[in-house]
Amino acid sequence: MAAAQDGDRAGYERLLREILPLLRSIAGRWHRADRAEDVVQDILLTIHRVRHTYDPSRPLSHWLATIAKRRAIDALRSRGRTEKIEVFDEDSYVTFADPAANKESSVRDQAPGLGAAIAALPDSQREALELLKLRELSLAEASTVSGKSISALKVNVHRAIKSLRAQIKKE
Template identity: 55%
Template structure:
């Protein structure tokens, strides 16, 4: 009694993959080339859109390459392959769903340059508010905030500029922020 062609594929692929595990590069290339149609069919059966099928196949081939050592020679290959492709198809469909939910179709949303005059009033008000807040700090706290937060210096740069140690700067910044939060609340510091 003759074996079904699917069994022949499974046996041949098992032999090729076992040879690849032993280091036969030619067998590995043949194995990968032969499984591509099977991977495409599995991806389509799992409900992947045609636009995703090739991505799923490529992702599956990469996964197979990464986990090929987990195949146990003598076992059937098709169930092992099908599981990998099914998981990659599920991942692709989930990814596609997440992307689709976050897509923006408003052409104005792509505007990247604001009018230079748009925030001038708010910026002036913010600068005044920051100056007013800074009056609530001690001189060393004010210097630490100015150097580290307003001038965006690193700890080392601020320490060299102010003559304070790194530890002192950290303490002064922490105390200054704590004092400002108490005075103005977390919303006032945003």
């Protein structure tokens, strides 16, 4: 970790892979297997963000375990809050009687070229779209991961969505 703080990227990657079993076991204590991996990713992002707070003279495992435990519990709390306000809408799967009303959603569902359209986007736009919309990271997290500024990410994701929309309408 000390080497990673000094910018040793290969060492950092090796370390993150080595600690995965520990993180998975901690996340697994509070979360079901299908959600635990999301929590593990969240813990990795937090470790990345606060890596400057690690003091090499102290045990790494304690530092890691405290962060992991804390983030796992935070995820549990935020899931509780989300489930409290989210309503299961049975009707959302029912199509409307008026065919015209279904048009927009069916256009979206049937957009076969969406994957291709995303693949055809310029790299910076595709990356912004993947991080912010598909992976649903916050702007700050996406900025940490990609190394791009928040304003650049905003511009790129806006342009990506605009060109995808134009593409889908055309089809």
